[in-house]
Amino acid sequence: MELYLVRHIKPDFPEGTNYGRTDVPLPDGYDTQHQAIIKLLPAAYDVVYSSPLSRCRLFAQAITADHLTDDRLMELHFGDWEGRKWDDIDRDELDPWMADYINLAPPNGESLLALVTRFAGFTKELQEKQYQRALIITHAGIIRSAMHLFNDIPLNQVMMEKVDYGGIYIFNTK
Secondary structure (H helix, E strand, O other): EEEEEOOOOOOOOOEOOOOOOOOOOOOHHHHHHHHHHHHOOOOOOOOEEOOHHHHHHHHHHHHHOOOOOOOOHHHOHHHHHHHOOOHOOOOHHHHHHHHHOOOOOOOOOHHHHHHHHHHHHHHHHHOOOOOEEEEEOOOOOHHEEEEEHHHOOHHHHHHHOOOOOOOOEEOOOO
């Protein structure tokens, strides 16, 4: 199966602020940005999925009214750190997480391993439906999870992978 994963466009939210699962607004004129990206995508898909967060859902709606949402396509849950500037998070909390974000979660959040496991479960179900091509509008964390699962990028390196706003990433799940 071919998976086309597309990251949402840059939200209208202050730079340096952690937003993870927070439902943040899109900038004015977001529909024009969506249309420009849609022109770069193949015309036909067996299914279109989206994270339920509005920055992804509105993009999926611009593609088709028949899209599906799935909570497993949401960004990493940063728990108590959501909505806070990274620079304002106490170093005593942040440093241990930064040293082992694969296994450790922010307070009331989730680890990278939990995110990858969640997305792996989603893709397994998708493969069972025997789709040829699926389009998924989602977040950087999910795209990095796909890079790990389908491109064999080690978990300890995958967070260094650049994932552009509006970027299109293609994976073959075999």
